[in-house]
Structures are given as C-alpha cells and as structure tokens.
Amino acid sequence: MPRPIRAKVDLDALLHNYRLAQKHAPQSKIMAVLKANAYGHGLTRVAQALERAPGIALLNIDDAVRLREEGYRGTLLLLEGFFDLEDLRAVHEYKLSTVIHCAEQLRAVTRGSAPSGIDVFLKLNTGMNRLGFRPEEIGSVMASLRQVRLAGLTLMTHFATADEAAGVQRQLDVFKHLAAGLSYPRSLANSAALLRYPQTHSEWVRPGIMLYGSSPFADQSAEALELRPVMTLTSKLIAAQTLRAGESVGYGEAFVADRAMRIGVVACGYADGYPRHAPSGTPVLVENVRTITAGRVSMDMMTVDLSAVPQARVGSLVVLWGEGLPVDEVAAKANTVSYELLTKVTARVPMSDR
Ligand SMILES: *Cc1c(COP(=O)(O)O)cnc(C)c1O
Numbered sequence: 535m536p537r538p539i540r541a542k543v544d545l546d547a548l549l550h551n552y553r554l555a556q557k558h559a560p561q562s563k564i565m566a567v568l569k570a571n572a573y574g575h576g577l578t579r580v581a582q583a584l585e586r587a588p589g590i591a592l593l594n595i596d597d598a599v600r601l602r603e604e605g606y607r608g609t610l611l612l613l614e615g616f617f618d619l620e621d622l623r624a625v626h627e628y629k630l631s632t633v634i635h636c637a638e639q640l641r642a643v644t645r646g647s648a649p650s651g652i653d654v655f656l657k658l659n660t661g662m663n664r665l666g667f668r669p670e671e672i673g674s675v676m677a678s679l680r681q682v683r684l685a686g687l688t689l690m691t692h693f694a695t696a697d698e699a700a701g702v703q704r705q706l707d708v709f710k711h712l713a714a715g716l717s718y719p720r721s722l723a724n725s726a727a728l729l730r731y732p733q734t735h736s737e738w739v740r741p742g743i744m745l746y747g748s749s750p751f752a753d754q755s756a757e758a759l760e761l762r763p764v765m766t767l768t769s770k771l772i773a774a775q776t777l778r779a780g781e782s783v784g785y786g787e788a789f790v791a792d793r794a795m796r797i798g799v800v801a802c803g804y805a806d807g808y809p810r811h812a813p814s815g816t817p818v819l820v821e822n823v824r825t826i827t828a829g830r831v832s833m834d835m836m837t838v839d840l841s842a843v844p845q846a847r848v849g850s851l852v853v854l855w856g857e858g859l860p861v862d863e864v865a866a867k868a869n870t871v872s873y874e875l876l877t878k879v880t881a882r883v884p885m886s887d888r
Pocket residue numbers: 567569613692723724725726740741742743744750
C-alpha cells in the first residue's frame with residue numbers, strides 16, 4: 535500500500551467556481567488561468583474540465599501546444615509571451631495568442647521575417663511595473679503594430695492591489711486614459727477584480743485562484759464568496775504518542791507539552807509541499823475534528839494535538855486543507871497565500887479527480 539497522502543481534485547467544485555465567475559461577469563468571456571500546472575491541480579484534467587471555457591491562459595508554450603493538440607479550440611494565451619523566434623512560429627502554427635509586453639517582443643513580431651497573422655494581447659503597464667509598455671510608449675507601439683497584419687489585438691493590463699484596500703481605481707484610470715480612442719477588445723480583471731470591481735469587466739476576464747476555490751481577499755472567505763474548494767489534501771496518522779508534561783515533540787523540541795497529552799504523527803511533511811513555516815497552532819482536521827499542529831513540520835511527517843480527538847488512532851484520516859478546512863486559513867497561519875501552497879504540492883503526492 536502506498537504512503538497514505540493524497541490530493542483529491544473535485545472537478546464539480548471547479549465547474550461550480552467557473553460558473554460563479556461567469557455569473558459575476560455575465561458579459562465577459564472567461565480566460566481561465568491555468569499557469570503553474572493549473573495552480574497545482576494538473577493542467578490536463580483542469581483543461582479538460584474547462585473545455586468549454588472560451589480561453590485558457592498559461593506560460594509554457596509546450597503546454598499550450600499540447601492542449602491544442604489534445605483538441606482545445608479556444609484562445610490559448612501565453613501570459614509572458616514568446617521567448618524566441620521558434621516560439622513565435624509555434625504561436626502562428628498552433629493559433630496561439632501571445633502577450634507582447636516588451637520592445638524585444640514587439641520587434642520580433644514586426645520584423646519582415648516574422649510570421650504574420652498573430653493574435654496579440656498588448657500588455658500595458660498601468661502601475662504594476664512588472665511587465666508592459668508604459669503610457670508614454672503606447673503611441674509608438676501602436677504605430678509599429680499597425681505596420682503588420684495581426685489576427686487580433688487585445689489591450690491588457692494587470693492589477694497590483696485588486697485584492698487590497700487600495701483597489702483598482704488608480705490603475706483603471708491610467709488604463710482608460712491610455713486606451714481612450716483605441717477600439718480594441720480589453721482584458722483587465724484577475725479574480726479579485728472580477729469579484730469586486732465590475733467596472734473592470736471587459737471582453738475578457740482572467741480568473742485564476744477563484745476557480746480553484748480560494749479567496750483572493752484576506753478579509754473575505756472563500757465560503758462567503760460561495761466558492762468551493764477544489765483540492766483536498768489528506769493523509770493519515772501513522773503513529774500516536776502520549777507525552778508527559780514537560781516532554782517535547784519533533785526537531786528543535788519546538789513544542790513542549792504543558793500537561794499529559796496525545797500527539798498524532800501525520801504522513802505529510804514539507805517534501806510533500808506542506809509549508810515548513812506553518813507554526814504550532816496551524817489548523818488541521820483529524821477524524822473531521824478541528825485541531826492544531828504541534829511542533830515543527832519535518833520532511834515527511836508532522837505532528838498534531840489529539841487532545842480534542844480521543845478517538846484518533848493509527849489510520850485516522852487527516853485533512854491538511856480543502857473540504858472542511860480552507861487552504862486560505864492554513865496559508866494565513868504560515869504567513870503565505872493559498873497560491874503558494876496549492877502550486878507547491880510535490881510530485882510524490884498522488885493526485886486524482888475521482
Ligand atoms: C496569474 C494571473 C492572473 C490570475 O490571477 P488570480 O489572482 O489567480 O485570479 C490573471 N492575469 C495575469 C496576467 C496573471 O499573471
């Protein structure tokens with residue numbers, strides 16, 4: 535029997551979340567963001583479940599080509615664009631869509647030798663200052679692009695603070711000013727903007743994290759947003775210890791019992807993708823009872839307080855996150871975001887959607 539850790543992917547929940555995104559942005563086409571192996575959920579299974587989505591966005595051209603070869607017919611957008619001329623030829627051949635965010639990419643598509651008829655998402659830097667052309671460059675960029683035959687042109691930007699109190703207004707103002715007079719389709723909203731700022735909805739919305747059932751907001755839970763968790767990470771107890779008062783458990787003696795207590799040893803560690811920085815007190819479910827971790831997370835194991843779960847024994851089911859325990863809560867305790875936890879589940883964890 536394999537080690538008992540599992541990641542179960544609930545595709546019904548995924549579709550529920552997808553429909554919720556559509557309900558929030560009824561006039562927009564959904565570009566489902568599947569980068570990082572569909573946020574750790576498995577690119578192929580998520581793409582198959584979302585085959586009716588009008589668009590899929592990702593990073594790796596090989597992944598995009600594979601989805602095309604597997605029969606996906608919608609828009610396949612490369613979020614960082616292409617990296618060399620060979621990529622650009624594949625963009626053309628497989629009818630992919632590419633972001634153009636920098637002068638080098640712009641030169642490549644406007645060169646005489648470049649394949650014509652590329653579908654372009656032009657990335658505008660409205661304040662994130664990572665990728666994209668600055669407002670003062672747009673005139674000359676548009677002039678260059680008008681020299682070549684494109685299959686399509688969409689204006690795109692990305693928000694830095696859609697999930698925070700600052701919101702989107704400042705960047706939205708910059709975008710509107712820039713795009714005034716340019717009658718091209720637009721794409722602005724990530725999950726946070728999609729959920730909170732209908733004024734950012736346009737031809738395309740680009741939800742990522744919400745599809746996987748996690749909240750983009752620190753101040754609003756996934757449940758309050760009516761999102762359903764897609765990944766549930768489970769394992770089992772492989773040992774139970776009874777500590778006397780004053781005894782410790784695990785590396786560094788980081789947790790010391792202040793009374794006699796039972797501790798469960800879970801077959802899950804940081805080599806499975808559980809965050810090593812999750813402190814004692816991080817929530818966990820044992821036999822569906824909510825309890826907390828106790829002691830340091832080690833490579834293959836972690837330890838949990840069984841005081842509230844007297845019925846727990848070797849073989850008891852443990853939920854690390856997912857159904858019954860929002861990944862957002864675990865992430866917050868570990869001082870990170872669900873995006874990181876979901877994308878870091880490692881290859882040794884068997885994942886299935888049944
Ligand atoms: C990752 C990404 C998204 C999706 O963001 P979420 O917060 O996961 O919804 C949208 N647009 C771009 C450009 C991205 O890189």
